[in-house]
Amino acid sequence: NAELVLELRLMAYGSEQVLFLARDVSKVHRLEEMRRDFVANVSHELKTPLTVVRGYVEMVQMTEHALDPYWQKVFNTMDTQVSRMDRLVEQLLILSRVEINIDEDDKQLIDMPKLIRALVEDSKWLNQDKKHHITANIDDHLAIEGIDNEIKSACLNLISNAISYTQANGNIHISWQMDGNKAKFSVKDDGPGIRPENVNRITERFFRVDKSRSRDTGGSGLGLAIVKHVLNHHHAELSINSKWGMGSEFIIYFDPKCIRTVP
Numbered sequence: 717n718a719e720l721v722l723e724l725r726l727m728a729y730g731s732e733q734v735l736f737l738a739r740d741v742s743k744v745h746r747l748e749e750m751r752r753d754f755v756a757n758v759s760h761e762l763k764t765p766l767t768v769v770r771g772y773v774e775m776v777q778m779t780e781h782a783l784d785p786y787w788q789k790v791f792n793t794m795d796t797q798v799s800r801m802d803r804l805v806e807q808l809l810i811l812s813r814v815e816i817n818i819d820e821d822d823k824q825l826i827d828m829p830k831l832i833r834a835l836v837e838d839s840k841w842l843n844q845d846k847k848h849h850i851t852a853n854i855d856d857h858l859a860i861e862g863i864d865n866e867i868k869s870a871c872l873n874l875i876s877n878a879i880s881y882t883q884a885n886g887n888i889h890i891s892w893q894m895d896g897n898k899a900k901f902s903v904k905d906d907g908p909g910i911r912p913e914n915v916n917r918i919t920e921r922f923f924r925v926d927k928s929r930s931r932d933t934g935g936s937g938l939g940l941a942i943v944k945h946v947l948n949h950h951h952a953e954l955s956i957n958s959k960w961g962m963g964s965e966f967i968i969y970f971d972p973k974c975i976r977t978v979p
């Protein structure tokens with residue numbers, strides 16, 4: 717019953733001949749599918765025990781034990797670590813969902829101005845103590861066709877990264893505009909920037925430039941891998957402009973074929 721998956725290639729060979737190559741990639745394909753299913757199942761199974769542990773930690777924090785500074789510290793640490801694990805499991809589940817191919821019929825009109833404005837509003841509540849200056853410039857007529865949850869998750873990842881990695885009082889500018897014949901979603905910050913040797917690696921799963929600092933920010937190293945997979949489903953590309961010490965700009969370019977107008 718095994719499915720046969722062939723990789724087909726047609727290549728120019730000299731000026732008058734073509735070379736046709738067919739490679740059986742069924743085994744690679746099956747292994748990749750098994751890995752994806754395994755990650756999705758493990759993440760799913762971890763959700764319940766995590767919820768139980770979190771419930772108990774919260775319950776103990778509310779009892780008289782919480783008054784003792786030693787135990788307060790112990791339970792606060794447990795709370796932080798359980799929340800981190802919860803976020804990691806959630807990101808793993810999202811990643812395994814966006815790694816599978818989608819049905820083009822599942823795409824619908826996305827009111828991007830509305831979606832982005834809601835994200836900008838929500839993001840003002842994140843890391844409030846850092847007092848970022850968040851501004852936005854949004855074209856009210858520009859929509860796209862796509863999968864709502866996926867696009868929301870991609871845009872949110874870029875915005876929350878800017879908030880996590882930009883220092884206190886830093887500036888973050890979000891824009892949604894046409895650029896030539898493409899629709900451009902950009903998140904620009906004046907944070908630390910990324911070294912050139914790391915720019916190409918940060919979209920890899922679990923890659924984090926500064927592991928200890930990223931851990932402090934609660935990062936999992938999966939956010940940009942999720943963004944990359946989402947964009948593969950949407951005729952879209954990620955472009956990263958960053959200079960070490962001079963801030964970063966993460967841009968999503970949507971192809972003309974998925975651009976629509978807000979009704």
Ligand code: ADP
Nearest residue numbers: 877878881918924925930935936937938939940
């Ligand atoms: P994480 O969960 O660690 O944020 P991501 O995949 O979203 O994972 O990002 C990977 C790494 O890219 C981050 O750990 C960070 O080092 C770097 N990075 C992402 N966004 C920014 C940004 N706006 N400014 C500086 N570094 C960034």
